[in-house]
Amino acid sequence: MMYNKLTRKSISNRLIPLFSVMAIALFMFTACSDDTSIPDRPNVIIIYADDIGFGDVGAYGSELISTPYMDEMARTGMMMTSSYATASTCTPSRYSILTGEYAFRNERAQILDGDAPLLIDPDGFNIVRMFQETGYRTSIIGKWHLGLGEGEIDWNTAIKPGPLELGFDESFIVPTTTDRVPTVYVNGHYVENLDPDDPLFVNYRENFEGEPTGLTHPELLRYLADNQHSGSIHDGVSRIGFQKGGASAMWDDEEMSMKFLELAEEFINENKENPFFLFFPLHQNHVPRMPNEKFLGSSITGLRGDHTVEFDWTVGQIFRILDELGIRENTLVIVSSDNGPIFDDGYDDGAIENAHGHPASGPFRGGKYTAFEGATRVPFIVNWPGVVQPGIVSDAKFSQVDLMASFASLLGVELSDEEGIDSLDLLEVMLGKSFDGRPHILQQGAGTEHLGLRVGDWKLIPNPRVPNWVNPKHNARENPISTPMLNRNTIYLFNLADDPGETTNIAEQHPEVVEEMMALYDRILSENDITILNGR
Ligand code: NG6
Numbered sequence: 001m002m003y004n005k006l007t008r009k010s011i012s013n014r015l016i017p018l019f020s021v022m023a024i025a026l027f028m029f030t031a032c033s034d035d036t037s038i039p040d041r042p043n044v045i046i047i048y049a050d051d052i053g054f055g056d057v058g059a060y061g062s063e064l065i066s067t068p069y070m071d072e073m074a075r076t077g078m079m080m081t082s083s084y085a086t087a088s089t090c091t092p093s094r095y096s097i098l099t100g101e102y103a104f105r106n107e108r109a110q111i112l113d114g115d116a117p118l119l120i121d122p123d124g125f126n127i128v129r130m131f132q133e134t135g136y137r138t139s140i141i142g143k144w145h146l147g148l149g150e151g152e153i154d155w156n157t158a159i160k161p162g163p164l165e166l167g168f169d170e171s172f173i174v175p176t177t178t179d180r181v182p183t184v185y186v187n188g189h190y191v192e193n194l195d196p197d198d199p200l201f202v203n204y205r206e207n208f209e210g211e212p213t214g215l216t217h218p219e220l221l222r223y224l225a226d227n228q229h230s231g232s233i234h235d236g237v238s239r240i241g242f243q244k245g246g247a248s249a250m251w252d253d254e255e256m257s258m259k260f261l262e263l264a265e266e267f268i269n270e271n272k273e274n275p276f277f278l279f280f281p282l283h284q285n286h287v288p289r290m291p292n293e294k295f296l297g298s299s300i301t302g303l304r305g306d307h308t309v310e311f312d313w314t315v316g317q318i319f320r321i322l323d324e325l326g327i328r329e330n331t332l333v334i335v336s337s338d339n340g341p342i343f344d345d346g347y348d349d350g351a352i353e354n355a356h357g358h359p360a361s362g363p364f365r366g367g368k369y370t371a372f373e374g375a376t377r378v379p380f381i382v383n384w385p386g387v388v389q390p391g392i393v394s395d396a397k398f399s400q401v402d403l404m405a406s407f408a409s410l411l412g413v414e415l416s417d418e419e420g421i422d423s424l425d426l427l428e429v430m431l432g433k434s435f436d437g438r439p440h441i442l443q444q445g446a447g448t449e450h451l452g453l454r455v456g457d458w459k460l461i462p463n464p465r466v467p468n469w470v471n472p473k474h475n476a477r478e479n480p481i482s483t484p485m486l487n488r489n490t491i492y493l494f495n496l497a498d499d500p501g502e503t504t505n506i507a508e509q510h511p512e513v514v515e516e517m518m519a520l521y522d523r524i525l526s527e528n529d530i531t532i533l534n535g536r
């Protein structure tokens with residue numbers, strides 16, 4: 001198959017003339033050849049970090065946490081500097097990758113508890129199904145956090161629907177976040193290593209009688225936690241929610257990354273002769289940060305940095321496996337993150353004390369839970385030898401919601417009007433052959449009422465509302481530009497070219513820009529206009 005022409009990229013939008021100057025991608029690239037033939041059906045691996053920020057990666061400027069493997073991946077491939085997760089938290093960002101839709105369109109697409117039902121309709125279209133139906137072997141190994149089952153989950157029987165019902169041939173997951181119960185793996189439909197004589201029970205409302213929690217047994221803890229994270233204790237760390245039983249099934253936090261890697265190696269090895277899609281969402285550096293002992297002390301920024309180094313090492317191992325199997329040239333690897341960084345996310349694990357001023361959001365303001373750039377502008381590195389030219393640094397605007405239409409284009413799949421409604425075909429951008437990215441980026445903060453919009457270099461945050469459970473201290477006291485508080489009922493406008501740190505509100509000086517952007521914002525938010533937005 002030769003490369004399909006972009007089908008859904010061009011958006012006629014009256015904002016474009018106004019922003020055309022800003023919309024020109026500021027890129028430098030060392031690529032010289034422009035080989036437009038793209039081999040069909042490469043293996044695809046998406047390695048997805050949890051809470052790793054723009055500034056946490058060496059290639060993106062990190063000095064205190066060293067990430068040689070991602071740096072090498074960027075040096076031999078492309079790093080994107082205006083690539084965004086759709087949201088500032090996990091569930092909505094993952095929802096967007098799988099469905100090709102902005103998450104605010106589904107009111108359930110919010111941070112889910114471990115007993116929440118499956119968020120994505122198994123009968124609908126999604127990116128996994130797309131790979132599966134075009135003959136790929138599909139697997140997810142890692143963090144899920146998109147719900148399981150249809151309501152009450154009985155963890156002791158088959159748990160479905162879940163990843164398998166969405167199109168994954170194989171699935172080995174952590175059901176939710178690693179700071180939530182149950183602290184077990186789910187392999188296919190079943191809790192891994194569960195002993196039927198010691199059944200597992202989970203409750204998010206109340207504890208099971210007699211079971212220790214972080215509040216009742218602080219002496220069992222490695223470090224203290226806030227009230228929300230002071231439920232059941234596992235591996236010396238209290239979690240959100242309560243669990244009982246299932247002792248043989250409990251994961252080992254420090255071995256988690258090794259376990260995932262071992263399974264990824266097995267899957268890649270088994271499928272080296274046929275195309276495969278591996279979604280590899282790792283848990284670093286989400287709390288609780290419990291890296292393998294081999295990484296302790298590997299950064300001077302404490303557990304948060306060490307956990308990031310563990311992630312980086314794992315990325316390197318994936319390349320080692322591909323090299324050993326001789327399939328590197330036929331494998332497209334993407335590394336990115338689900339949302340921006342955070343230091344204190346509920347545990348006294350020393351992240352703030354050991355930060356030493358490490359700018360985890362790079363030059364940007366904010367981090368996880370906010371609508372500032374630091375919340376969703378994340379590392380995005382693409383490597384595919386022979387196709388993606390080495391050393392490209394692209395500032396083209398790209399959103400993870402575009403993965404669906406871009407991969408559809410790669411696979412030769414025509415999407416219908418209902419499929420991937422927010423997803424644009426930016427295959428050429430994703431492979432570094434074009435720098436003509438998205439005309440606009442919607443950025444979802446925590447919840448659905450805190451959204452940012454970027455057009456060209458303009459950034460609008462209308463009427464910000466941070467839910468009251470978001471603690472302003474979360475985003476690094478060490479990094480003053482990360483303080484996320486904004487006034488409600490105020491419209492904020494920033495110019496990212498002059499002010500990447502979003503420090504100065506210039507809404508009053510540019511009422512015409514505010515008006516145009518508010519109009520676009522309203523159109524994006526109004527579902528009826530989705531067709532207009534996508535030019536179809
Ligand atoms: C929040 C948790 C936080 C983290 C987050 C999900 C509290 C106070 N905070 O509700 O610790 O688990 O959910 O993170 O409960 S995410 O990266 O998966 O979106």
Ligand code: CA
Pocket residue numbers: 050051089090286338339
């Ligand atoms: Ca996350």
